Amino acid sequence: MTELAWRDSVAAYIRAEALPVDKFGHQPRVYELAVRLGQGMEYDDDILFAAAWMHDLGVFLGHRPQDPARLECWDHVPYTIARTRELLAGWGFPAGKLEAVAEAIRTHQPQDEPSRLEAVLLRDADMLEQLGAIGALRALVKIGRDTRYATFSDVLPVLRRAAEHLPSRLRLRNAQLLAAGRVELLKSLIAAIEDEGGESLF
Numbered sequence: 001m002t003e004l005a006w007r008d009s010v011a012a013y014i015r016a017e018a019l020p021v022d023k024f025g026h027q028p029r030v031y032e033l034a035v036r037l038g039q040g041m042e043y044d045d046d047i048l049f050a051a052a053w054m055h056d057l058g059v060f061l062g063h064r065p066q067d068p069a070r071l072e073c074w075d076h077v078p079y080t081i082a083r084t085r086e087l088l089a090g091w092g093f094p095a096g097k098l099e100a101v102a103e104a105i106r107t108h109q110p111q112d113e114p115s116r117l118e119a120v121l122l123r124d125a126d127m128l129e130q131l132g133a134i135g136a137l138r139a140l141v142k143i144g145r146d147t148r149y150a151t152f153s154d155v156l157p158v159l160r161r162a163a164e165h166l167p168s169r170l171r172l173r174n175a176q177l178l179a180a181g182r183v184e185l186l187k188s189l190i191a192a193i194e195d196e197g198g199e200s201l202f
Contacts, residue, residue, distance in 0.1 A: 009091040010053045019061040022141055026129060027053045033125035037175055038117070047097050047118040051104035054084040055122065068147050081105050110169045124175040130162045132182030136189055151202050156190065163187050 011028075018024035031052035038048070057063055058076025063083070065071045081102045088098060104122050107114035114120045129135060139158045142149045149155045163186045167179045193201065 006088070006091040006093050007049060010050060010088075013087065014053050014057070017057065017060050017062065020141075020145070023056070023060060026056065026138070029134070030055070030122070030125045030129055033128055034121040037124055037172055037178075038121045039174075041117060041121075043117045043121060044097065044100065046094060047100045047104060047116075048121060050084070050088055050093060050097075050101045051108070051118060051122050052125070054088070054101070055080065055105045055108050055126070057083055071147070077106060077109075110166060114171075120171050124170050124172050127166045127170060128175060128178055128182065130166055131179055132185050135159070135162055135182065135186060152193070152197065153201055156193065156201075159186060159190050163190065 014027050015024055018027070031049060034048055034052055035045075056076070058074075058078075058080040063079065064076060065074055084101060084105060085098055088101065089095065093101075100116060100118065103116055104114070104119040106112070107119045108122050108126050110123070110127055112123065114123050129138065136159060139149075139155050139162075143152060143155055144150065149158075163183050167176065167183055170176045170179055
């Protein structure tokens with residue numbers, strides 16, 4: 001299988017499996033952001049592409065537990081890594097790069113400490129996706145359909161935590177620069193919601 005064929009297989013699979021459907025856009029955006037962050041750096045784009053597109057497989061409907069109690073303590077990362085290894089191998093992804101993809105997925109969350117550049121690029125790009133207008137959209141769309149966020153008030157702490165804590169966790173200088181405007185937008189949105197909703201925000 002050619003390089004383009006395995007990449008096409010990855011994108012087609014994620015497009016089909018990303019449920020709810022609005023989760024699909026996150027993958028191409030994260031990859032494009034990571035490439036933007038990596039300009040002028042030497043990294044393996046096969047590893048970055050595969051990790052960026054596959055990193056959230058375990059949060060999709062059909063891949064995560066349906067039972068609310070199990071879902072509450074669900075760690076999607078081990079599942080995602082295991083399925084990613086199987087799927088990439090079947091699509092002809094270079095076998096010698098599978099461990100690096102797994103490592104990037106394993107360390108893509110804010111609390112993690114990635115060592116490979118591809119993993120740093122993925123983690124910073126993924127955090128940038130939680131800021132700004134896109135970050136707000138991704139959080140607000142969960143209201144009423146995610147058991148953790150039944151009301152508007154439930155999701156505001158998510159936006160606040162993103163604005164207050166994520167910027168300091170970004171590793172790359174260009175990611176920090178990109179984050180600045182997104183953080184200000186997010187803070188402005190939070191302030192407007194609080195001002196307009198007041199005591200009656202539900």
